Amino acid sequence: MTPPPRPAAILFDLDDTLISYSGERREAWAETLAPLADRLGGRGVDDVFKAMDAEMRWFWSEPRRHREGRLDMQAARLRICAGGFARLGIADAALTHEVALAFHANREKRIRLFDDAHRVLDTLKASGFRLGLITNGEAGAQRGKVERFELGPRFHHIQIEGELGLGKPEPAAYAHALGRLEATAAETWIVGDNLEWEVAVPQRLGFARAIWFDGHGRGLPAKSEVRPTHSLGLLRDLLPMVGLAAV
Ligand SMILES: [Mg+2]
Known part of the structure; x- marks a missing residue:
């Protein structure tokens, strides 16, 4: 041959x-959510992780939304966090902001x-x-x-x-x-x-x-x-x- x-x-x-x-995404979410456990409206960290993961998969699944999101990651992170919380009936703009920022930092250090x-x-x-x-x-x-x-x-x-x-x-x-x-x-x-x-x-x-x-x-x-x-x-x-x- x-x-x-x-x-x-x-x-x-x-x-x-x-x-x-994306290899340690789960760990980054766990670190982000653990200190906020008492602000998650009675939801467990695992429930919130699952909702955020589902929202993230949905968000990145559509080519046009993907393109807009990857070119403005801060907006994408905020939208994903808001959507993830919405799946659980949580509407808290301050918490959404805090989680988006913390998740970004916790992920960055794991890359x-x-x-x-x-x-x-x-x-x-x-x-x-x-x-x-x-x-x-x-x-x-x-x-x-x-x-x-x-x-x-x-x-x-x-x-x-x-x-x-x-x-x-x-x-x-x-x-x-x-x-x-x-x-x-x-x-x-x-x-x-x-x-x-x-x-x-x-x-x-x-x-x-x-x-x-x-x-x-x-x-x-x-x-x-x-x-x-x-x-x-x-x-x-x-x-x-x-x-x-x-x-
Ligand atoms: Mg790649």
Whole structure:
């Protein structure tokens, strides 16, 4: 069997691909809600967590609402908290504000780089691959994560939706990144955790490989219509796929 040709370029997603963003969401909610137990209208912390989680899933389930929300995260957090409390019959604007702010802080401090991310990126870059980071979301928040986790110098091109005014899944967003990397889709692989943005759409756009990253080991959702041809549980498993030794 002949090995597949090496890609000229590889595009990476940021949240839940290079960094663990949603991995400790439950812990962040628990820390946020525990000190407020006596203000939750008799509801247990677990009930409120479930309501917030349900509201969050609902909020992020619709593409247009998702786009507006990710470009104004403070408004999105307030809306989710208000909606979560509304599911429980709690209407308390001051509490909503407090919870939105505290949840944000408690989540931020839990965001971490996946252990092997730097090693994998450095190995790929040193081996001559052109690397791009393509992330949706606010300019300030996403650029802040790029700096906090020292990702800037590791890429030939960094593309943030809030800075460029263009995001996944718009075909022009991928085309812009490919142009900056001087590669065609057919020469490029893309790696990310979002089945639509990093698998289905890139497959339609002719990327050589669209690799689904499942860093939290959740498995493919049962209802998923997207069938990734390649999946990764660890970033370092990408290296043998491009013909490099493991690190
Ligand atoms: Mg992601």
